[in-house]
Amino acid sequence: MQGFAEGRYQDLVYPPNDKPVSDTTVLATHLERTQRIAAYLFKQAVPSPARYLNSAAQALDFYATQDYQxxxxxxxxxxxxxRACATGLLLARHLQPHALMNVFVPHAMKNTSTFNHVQSGANLADFASVQISWSLCAWKNGAGDPYLLYLRAAADALSGLCLPVARDGAEHGNGISVDHSISQHNVLRQERYLSQLYAGSYGVVLLSRIFENVTLLNGAFALAEASLKALIDVLVQGIGWMGYARHLDFxxxxxxxxxxxxLSPGYSAWVQALLxxxxEPGRRALEELTRRASGDESANRHYLGARLYWVNDYLAYLGTGFCCWAKAVSTRTVGCESGNGENLKxxxxxxxxxxxxxxxxxYEGIQPVWDWQRLPGVTAEQVPGFDFPLINWGQNAWGxxxxxxxxxxxxxAVLSMELSRGNVTHALKTVIALDNRIYCIGSRINxxxxxxxxxxxxxxxxxxGEVQYWDYQGNRSVLLEGESITSSNIHxxxxxxxxxxxxxxxxPPSITLQxxxxxxxxxQINTSGSPALVEHKVFSLWINHPEYEDASYLYEVRPADGFDWTQMSRSVKGPDIDVHVIALDNRVLGTFFKPQRPDPGGVGGRIFFPEQPCSYIYAPGDxxxxxxxxxxxxxxETLSFVLAVDEQGLPVRRLEVPxxxxxxxxxxxTGTYPLA
Known part of the structure; x- marks a missing residue:
């Protein structure tokens, strides 16, 4: 406190307040010091030394009076x-009544409130959290019950944030979606907002702000019961599927x-608030999520299987001993964003x-050494020295x-897409999750x-560990560190x-293994990141597409544990150009990108053909x-399927699904229908 005077710390060089401040380091330091003093005094029955209390109050009023932009x-x-409101709330314990009401509280009310804003999703949750702090600050500093109305308004805002937003509503889809995913920074394009999946980062902030106030707000100020039940769905059907072994999907x-x-958020406190x-089913799923938060994925029951998030074109599959996440983009969604110097590639x-x-x-910490033209799953042109286009705030990252x-x-589950990007046009791509294995199919790659x-x-x-590979004749080889092999005889x-x-x-495709x-x-990927070099040993595996049009691919991924090595030479039917389908154990699932003529052979002698482009899972019984x-x-609005044809192959029986x-x-x- 040496040299402290008129609310200023002597060693800090404060910016002028007549223009917007771009570097807020000094302002943050000013508030951090003041908050530390307030926290020290808060723990005392009587503040000592008393001058610290006056100095902290002066420092808070100075910040408010300057009204920095x-x-x-x-x-x-x-x-x-x-930080400022947290400081005020701490000081309110010992300050004289109304000491914060002349300068600080009016400044806080004007600066951040839920009743005069354009925010949504995580940002609105932050606004509500700040409003809870300054309304309690005012109430504790003697302003009386009227300020509790602002507390109630903040609680109402948080309750509303627990519920799904309309895709085309006032929030522009920012927040919790009807499919339990979370969107933020949705992008305006041609008078339509495109959804951006943000369950991590902004989604975690949104949920953190809600849960940090769930235990604080009770009685007349508690969040609505319907909102708390909706939060259970967000965890049980949403974000809980988007992480594995304590790591969130990129x-x-x-x-x-x-x-x-x-890293995945610490679910334990959230779960305790919701239990x-x-x-009973929700309780079991929440308790399983608590166990998973420690990294234990060995005994999953609820978190086993697939979820598809149709608002954000996203698939999550949690199998036994592994997981897969796949993301597509459409004219309704964007894949990612850059901004503020972040995510440059x-x-x-x-x-x-x-x-x-x-x-x-x-993938832990691999980002600096990635070849970002070869992100897992992408089909892309490999341009030497590629100058990655910035996708600031999602621009040009749409499908x-x-x-x-x-x-x-x-x-x-099945997730499919059609994509043109750069010199790759009209590529059809599908990921199918079935029986603890993943099938990836591509066609029309021009x-x-x-x-x-x-x-x-x-x-x-x-x-x-060791990298092994087998050719189509069953011969085994080992790839050593520093080696790269390209061959059409890698099975x-x-x-x-x-x-x-x-x-x-x-x-057989041409495969490169490295x-x-x-x-x-x-x-190199974030202007605020460290310039220090990091090094990792990287395993890369990709398919080289020939120069002719309509290139395709098909591959399967599964855990090696329990694999029947007697099936080493087994092959799967190759992809048709407009049909990506896998048939396994009397089930058929995939996507018809274009309708096909019915084949009287069908599956097991039965006929089942979509008459429009669609994705489906078909499981016939007796x-x-x-x-x-x-x-x-x-x-x-409806899908129709051909179930029977006459001698000329014309449909005589259809199923229409609204x-x-x-x-x-x-x-x-999903429905069950008679075969005959």
Whole structure:
């Protein structure tokens, strides 16, 4: 406190208040010091030394009187405001009545409130949290019960944030979606807001602000019971599926992927707050989530199977011993964003990316050394020295076609998309999760003449352990560190407990397999990151596409544990150009990008053919069949399927399935129907 005078700390050089402040370091330091003094005094029955109390109050009033504006609105209305209001709340214990009411509280009310804002989602949750602090500050400082109305208003705002927003409503889809995913920074394009998946980062902030106030607000100020029950669904059906072994999927974290490791939030406190409001199935799922928060994925029951998030074109599959997350983009969604100097190479993230995990460590800290043109799952042109286009705030990160989505029955799922990006045009891509294995299918992969090579990246993760591969004759080889091999005679690859199975005998793809040390710096993907070089040994696996039009691919990924090695040479039927379908154990699932003529052979002698583009899961029994289907283009009101044809092959029996509309367009529907 030496040299402290008129609310200022002597060693700080304060910025002028006649123009927006771009570097808020001094302001943050000023408030941090003041908060530390307030916290010290708060613990005392009588503040000592008394001058500290007066000095802290002067420092808070000085900050409010200066009314600094900042270049980044978030710093002033959320970042700095949270610290200032927390400081005021601590000081209110010992200050004379109304000492904060002349300067500080009016400033806080004007600066951040839920009754005069344009915010939504996580940002509105921050506004509500700040308002709770300054309203309690005013109440404790003797302003009386009228200020509790602002506390009630903040609680109402938080209650509202627990409920799904309309896709085309006032929030522009920012917040919790009807499919239990979370969107933020949705992008305006041609008078329509496109959804950006942000369950990590902004979603975690949104939920954190809600839960930190759930235990604080009770009685007349408690959040609505319906809102708390809706929060259970967000955890049980939403964000709980987007992490594995304590790590969040990159694709739900937006530009925060360039900041470091994205760990799952600490669910335990959230779960404890919700358990009194959960029914028995919800309680079991929440308790399972608490166990999973420690990294234990060994005994999952609820979190086992698939979920498809139709608002954000996203698939999560949690199998036994591994998981898979896949992200598509459409004319309704964006894949990722850059901004504030972050995520400088994220152009391909979310545009067909597909991540695989067994223990959460496969990609930990790999971002600086990644080849970002070969993100796992993407089909992209490989341009030497590629200058990654910035996708600031989601601009130009949207999809090129309506078709992106799929079908999910809770156990298995399919996610498909059509994508044109750069010189790769009209590529059809599908990920199918079925019986603890992943099938990836691609077709119609075209590229412009004189363009660079086009590949589909299967994986690019940290190299851990031995890399083995087998040719189509069953011969085994080992890839050593520093080696790279390209061959059309690679049928299977084993690395880090995952087995990759490629192609079909009559059309083996060209595969590149590589293990190399790579180095890079966080500053290369984030201007605020460290310039220090980091190094990782990286395992890369990709498919090289030929130059002709309509290239395709097919591969399977599964845990190696328990694999029947007698099936080493087994091949799967190759992809048709407009039909991506897998038939296994009397089930058929996939996507028809274009309707096909009925084939009287059908499945098991039965006929089942969609008459429109659709995704579906078809499971026939003895007398009935179970059908899960959806319209991935989200434009149709019904789907029709041919179940019988006459001698000329013309349909004589159809099934028509009504589809959800409104905010639930794209959701799968499931029904059971007679075969005869």
């Amino acid at each position: 900042t270049s980044n609105w978030w710093e002033r209305q959320i970042g700095l405001a949270r 694709q739900v974290c937006g530009r925060a992927i360039s900041r470091g490791v994205n 009194p409001h959960a029914d 994220g152009y391909y993230m979310g545009a067909g990316t597909c991540f695989l995990s067994r223990d959460g460590l496969e 090129s076609h309506d078709v992106a989505g799929g079908a999910c029955d809770g156990d298995n 590229r412009a003449p004189q363009s660079h090579p086009v590949i589909t990246s299967v994986n690019q993760c940290k190299a851990r 299977q690859v084993l690395h880090d407990g995952l087995l990759y199975i490629f192609g079909v005998r009559w059309m 293990v190399e040390k790579r180095s890079g710096a966080w500053s 007398t009935h069949f179970r059908l899960t289907c959806s319209d991935p283009g989200q434009t149709l 589809l959800p509309q409104g905010d639930e367009k794209g959701r799968s529907v």
